[in-house]
Amino acid sequence: MNSLYDFIVKPIGESRYNNSKKIGEKELILNTKIESWKFVNRFAKVVSTPLAINTIIKKGDIIVVHQNIFRRFYNMKGKQTNSRSYFKKDLYFAAPDQIYLYKNKGEWQSFGDRCFVKPIKNSDHLKNRKEEPYVGILKISNNNLEASNINPGDTIGFKPGSEWEFFIDDERLYCMKSNDIVINYGNKENKREYNPSWTYSS
Known part of the structure; x- marks a missing residue:
């Protein structure tokens, strides 16, 4: 399963948002709103790479992506909706210019x-x-x-x-x-x- 021009990725972790932080044995709630881009998960795993683009990023690599990929929004009717990057289940499209870092041999490398x-x-x-x-x-x-x-x-x-x-x-x-x-x-x-x-x- 490959896209022609986009990467297919899935979020790392249990959620698309990082709304809490564990400090010692206590969990601190940081955010309760889907509008807040600051708490959107930015880490993803590459499921497949684009067919029409040569890239140094490989399937299985860990990457850092744009905050809007996993973000949810309210539409004009007030209902929650996925971003336009949403594909299906826990899979999303990521354009090359929406990827900022990738991990190579344990080190973060810039992309683009x-x-x-x-x-x-x-x-x-x-x-x-x-x-x-x-x-x-x-x-x-x-x-x-x-x-x-x-x-x-x-x-x-x-x-x-x-x-x-x-x-x-x-x-x-x-x-x-x-x-x-x-x-x-x-x-x-x-x-x-x-x-x-x-x-x-x-």
Whole structure:
């Protein structure tokens, strides 16, 4: 069973939403609304690859996908409905540009023109914020950035509103495109990563 141009995937885990988090022996409810994209499951397993596209992603690979693939919506009649990516049962279509990461030999690799950036702690004590806006440390790069000598570990600046929040292996990262990065500050050792304590799994 293969699609011509799309991957066929299924969500990893018991649900399409990550609405709760276990802290110790207690379960904390994080979300009760299907409209909230922040709590949609982003991890999927590849069931089949597209026939008309050559890809390094293989059947069985673990990938990170766009938040709308497994998301549910209310239609004009107020009834819950699946996203347009829904295929059948627990299977969904994922276009190549809806896949951001894939796991290769235990390591996350970027797919397409996406990269992932780690927020850094605010160094200006006069400003009441925990992280510096529009600045971060490049964690997962891609071929386009590395060809421009922008490498993992570099401190970069990015366009406002270009970042999308993801949680990858207990790290809070921002996903964005290569052209959303507007400046490379180089590898600054005095910059400290910002990762809230609540991102860690129990």
